Amino acid sequence: MVDGILVWRRLVGAQIRSQLQYRMSFALDMTGTFWISFIDFFVVLTIFHNVPRLGSWTVHEVAFLYALSAITFAVTDLLIGHLDQFPQKIRDGNFDIVLVRPRGTLLQIVASDFATRRVARVLQGVIVLVYALSGLHIHWTPAREAVLLASLPSAAVIFSSIWVVGACIAFWTTDGGEFTNAFTYGGTTMAQYPFDIYSAWLRRFLGYFVPLAFVCYFPALYVLGKPDLLGVPHFFDFLSPAVALVAACIAGSIWRFAVRHYRSAGG
Amino acid sequence: MRLDWEIAKRGWRRYAAYPWATVAGAFTNTVFGFLQAYILLAVYRHRANVGGFDQADAVTYVWLAQSMIMTVYIFSWWELAWRIRDGSIATDLARPLDPQRYWLAFDLGRAPYHFLFRGLPPFVIGALVFQLHWPSPLDALAFVVSLTLAVVVSFGFRFLYNSAAFWLLDFRGIVTLSTTVVIFFSGMAIPIRYFPHALRELCYALPFAAVIQTPVDVWLGKRSGLDLAGVLALQVVWALALLGLGKLALGRATRKLVIQGG
Numbered sequence: 328m329v330d331g332i333l334v335w336r337r338l339v340g341a342q343i344r345s346q347l348q349y350r351m352s353f354a355l356d357m358t359g360t361f362w363i364s365f366i367d368f369f370v371v372l373t374i375f376h377n378v379p380r381l382g383s384w385t386v387h388e389v390a391f392l393y394a395l396s397a398i399t400f401a402v403t404d405l406l407i408g409h410l411d412q413f414p415q416k417i418r419d420g421n422f423d424i425v426l427v428r429p430r431g432t433l434l435q436i437v438a439s440d441f442a443t444r445r446v447a448r449v450l451q452g453v454i455v456l457v458y459a460l461s462g463l464h465i466h467w468t469p470a471r472e473a474v475l476l477a478s479l480p481s482a483a484v485i486f487s488s489i490w491v492v493g494a495c496i497a498f499w500t501t502d503g504g505e506f507t508n509a510f511t512y513g514g515t516t517m518a519q520y521p522f523d524i525y526s527a528w529l530r531r532f533l534g535y536f537v538p539l540a541f542v543c544y545f546p547a548l549y550v551l552g553k554p555d556l557l558g559v560p561h562f563f564d565f566l567s568p569a570v571a572l573v574a575a576c577i578a579g580s581i582w583r584f585a586v587r588h589y590r591s592a593g594g
Numbered sequence: 595m596r597l598d599w600e601i602a603k604r605g606w607r608r609y610a611a612y613p614w615a616t617v618a619g620a621f622t623n624t625v626f627g628f629l630q631a632y633i634l635l636a637v638y639r640h641r642a643n644v645g646g647f648d649q650a651d652a653v654t655y656v657w658l659a660q661s662m663i664m665t666v667y668i669f670s671w672w673e674l675a676w677r678i679r680d681g682s683i684a685t686d687l688a689r690p691l692d693p694q695r696y697w698l699a700f701d702l703g704r705a706p707y708h709f710l711f712r713g714l715p716p717f718v719i720g721a722l723v724f725q726l727h728w729p730s731p732l733d734a735l736a737f738v739v740s741l742t743l744a745v746v747v748s749f750g751f752r753f754l755y756n757s758a759a760f761w762l763l764d765f766r767g768i769v770t771l772s773t774t775v776v777i778f779f780s781g782m783a784i785p786i787r788y789f790p791h792a793l794r795e796l797c798y799a800l801p802f803a804a805v806i807q808t809p810v811d812v813w814l815g816k817r818s819g820l821d822l823a824g825v826l827a828l829q830v831v832w833a834l835a836l837l838g839l840g841k842l843a844l845g846r847a848t849r850k851l852v853i854q855g856g
Contacts, residue, residue, distance in 0.1 A: 355767025363774040370784045374633070377788055378640040381633075505618035509625040517629050524636035529628055 331434050338438040346443050353444065361447035364401070367519065368393060368455055384521045387462030388551055393519040394459050395543035398452035399482035400515035401445060403490065406483075409440035410490050414497035414504040423591050432586055433491070433579075463551070471550050474565065478546035481571035482518075485542055488571075488578035489514060498585040510537055518542040523556045530557075541570040597691070598699040605703025616711045619664065624716040627660040631724060645787030645794070651814050654727040655785050657720030658810050661713035665705050665741065666748040666805050668782055670773045673697070674756035675765045687848055694840055698749055705745045729813050736822055740809040743829035747804045750836025751776065757840060760847035781807030801832040 346353060371393055375386040384392075413436060416422045425435045465471070493507025514537065517525070522534055522544045534540035541563075548555055549564035609616070631653050638649040647655065663669075674697060677683045686693045720726065729737060755772040759765040777783055779802035786797040786807045797803050808825050811817050817825050 349764060352764030352767060355764070356770065359767045359770030359774065363770060363777075366774060366778050366783050369778065373784050373788050374637055376790055377644050378637050380640065381636050382639070500614045502612045502615040503618040505615060505622050509622040513622065513625045513629060516626070520629075520633055520636075525629075525632045529632065533625075 334430060335438045339441045342441040343443050356444040357447045360444045361451055364448045364451040382521050382524050383556060387459050390455055390459035391463060392543055392547050394452050394456035395547060396515050396518035397455060398449060399479055400486055401448035401452050403483045403486040405445040407437050407487055407490055410494040413494040414501045417497045418501045433582055465550060474546050474549045478567050481567040482542040484571035485538055485574050488574035491578040492581050495581050495585040498589050514539050538570045538574060541567040601696055601699035602703030605700035606707045609704055609707050620712050620715045623660045623663060624719050627657050627716050627720050631656045647785060647787055650725055650727045653724045654814060655810050657717050658813055659782055659806055661717040662806060664708040664712040666744050668776055670769050671752040672769060674753060675759035678759040694753060694844060697753060701749045727814055729815060733812060733815050737809055737813045740812045740826060740829060743833055744805050744809050746833040747801060747829060747836060750833055750840055753840040754836060754843060757843040757847060776802050776805060780805040804829045804832045
């Protein structure tokens with residue numbers, strides 16, 4: 328484990344240094360990424376330009392949800408978002424190289440790229456969080472602080488698990504990679520809004536089966552002291568870390584299963 | 595003309611070669627359609643009309659926009675930029691065929707494929723689940739014309755920002771920024787009609803509305819008679835203007851072009 332982290336730091340450090348060599352293009356890239364990530368939030372603001380509340384949620388409450396989803400997703404994207412390009416590794420045979428090296432397969436894939444420009448997205452999420460907190464009067468208690476702090480890594484682990492399961496699709500079909508987008512990019516969009524606006528089947532499928540409701544909706548309910556209007560039991564607010572653990576185990580098993588059954592095309 | 599047709603057929607075939615990519619993409623558009631539809635429906639719990647859109651208009655907008663997203667190819671298009679960067683553009687220029695005309699024909703072959711296989715399936719699913727607004731025969735016809743013009747406007751802009759690669763060694767930032775501008779100002783992220791008055795007027799005055807919002811307005815019957823003729827004419831103007839600028843950029847660039855390896 329410690330060895331794994333050291334390897335990861337070495338490989339990612341080299342990536343960052345090489346990207347910083349081209350300063351102008353790096354700056355342009357950061358700016359582009361920063362603004363494109365703001366579009367989603369302009370959508371939220373536009374909605375609240377027309378209505379005072381979305382369901383029972385005010386603009387600052389939705390901004391709070393948005394920021395939690397955006398920050399944790401951006402961190403996940405920064406760490407493992409390049410799994411999007413994983414199908415390419417299968418197609419051109421480069422995954423075979425990974426198999427013969429004496430390190431974990433997933434670790435090597437994850438450390439193979441690091442898009443530093445995505446830091447801009449984390450920054451955007453933090454700006455929205457500051458905006459949200461400036462308008463909310465949260466009555467902070469140790470329990471609320473604990474739930475919020477625990478929800479951040481939990482959310483990142485849930486997003487990562489979705490990404491890893493999505494990448495596994497590539498073991499069976501290399502051009503179906505976009506399926507994953509529905510759950511990763513679609514997932515963060517869904518988690519940016521209160522779940523009570525979605526229809527029942529969408530909540531069941533994307534909220535519980537793909538556990539997106541645990542990314543920030545339930546923890547946010549607790550921190551904001553809001554009841555779930557659909558009558559979900561109160562203890563769901565505390566389940567995010569457990570759900571994240573289960574999701575990670577499932578994703579890990581699927582990855583190992585897929586790697587065991589992988590047959591190279593001989594690239 | 596014969597040549598354009600042959601190129602267009604290749605544009606179709608290029609994308610038809612990856613059926614699973616099409617299925618996966620259509621699935622993703624469908625999921626986004628559901629999310630956006632429920633988000634906008636929540637807005638209508640408080641109001642019956644936003645910027646001239648009622649509930650059925652808003653949901654129809656969602657599914658039309660998801661269906662048009664690939665037809666007008668709103669996300670980043672890099673092909674020309676890559677050919678400039680790796681030097682293949684030199685070969686293109688040596689051919690007795692204008693590269694802009696080549697890529698336009700190719701794009702007009704690609705668009706119907708994406709319309710049928712990426713656009714229709716999500717729309718049909720949306721129509722089965724939600725109450726949509728259906729156009730009159732005249733509006734439906736005008737929509738087809740408007741959508742075709744939208745593809746040309748979108749292509750004109752994509753060609754233009756790709757040609758920035760003649761001057762910039764690294765064009766990723768420009769492409770990302772251009773894509774951001776189109777997504778926001780075209781009405782892809784949220785209907786232009788939801789914006790505050792001044793921003794709304796600005797959006798309608800820019801060419802990007804012609805890519806998404808104009809065809810949607812036409813389908814929804816928000817434009818009729820002279821007004822309809824006017825917005826279609828404006829789309830033609832934007833298409834010609836952007837193609838003209840692209841041609842100008844290409845002409846300028848080729849006069850000073852030095853191929854750096856490749």
